[in-house]
Amino acid sequence: MKGTKVVFNSEKLNYSSELMRALAHPLRLKILEFIDQHGAINVNKIYHALKIEQSITSQHLKIMKMAGVVHAEKDGKFVSYSIDYDVVTRAEKAVKRFLG
Amino acid sequence: MKGTKVVFNSEKLNYSSELMRALAHPLRLKILEFIDQHGAINVNKIYHALKIEQSITSQHLKIMKMAGVVHAEKDGKFVSYSIDYDVVTRAEKAVKRFLG
DNA sequence: TACATATATTGATTTTTTATAATATAATTA
DNA sequence: TAATTATATTATAAAAAATCAATATATGTA
Structure with missing residues (x-):
């Protein structure tokens, strides 16, 4: 598991850390x-x-929306939030991606 | 993948978020x-x-050490750091654990 | 149209993190 | 033993994130 030798650019590091x-x-x-x-x-x-x-709820939802973790869809005067499971899966793998 | 119905106590939520x-x-x-x-x-x-x-290096290493991500071992006047892969794996799964 | 409801945004404040610089501690070496 | 080296810690400053309260913007409804 040690030593992937993959050099990660700061773009990926930033993406991973932002997601996390x-x-x-x-x-x-x-x-x-x-x-x-x-x-x-x-x-x-x-x-x-x-x-x-x-x-506060709106604010936290916004943070997660920006990171792509959730998705917002307007529904009349409501806004419906749902999880982007692809992105969440990507987050799970964010660590693994540069470690082994 | 939706609706695990597993209720997570704040202890687990805190552990997961701390690790991440x-x-x-x-x-x-x-x-x-x-x-x-x-x-x-x-x-x-x-x-x-x-x-x-x-x-800064020492400080960041300390943060990761506190979270259990790395392990420190004294070696003469040096201190050798290594990764606790078990904990890292746990971090990878922290999201998955309460989502699906 | 006026009012109520749902959500977002903004500004002010507090709290937490990060960075910087200096100092402390411990081990090593000349 | 004095000087050097490796690391940690501390104090402080700067930056970022979180909370709170208030207001704005839509949309729906009486």
């Missing part, structure tokens, strides 16, 4: 877990269920 | 990659090769 950073927060993980359990779901239901502030 | 946080930094990833490529290696070689400050 988006997930490296207990509240965001909790939100993600909730979306996972409910499928596409709107902000209202998320913050009511988890008892967190609307504004 | 330790890796969610470009410089730390770079250091980890370097250790991976060279096996057990001391601080001096790391910061000379990567052209970063000694103090």
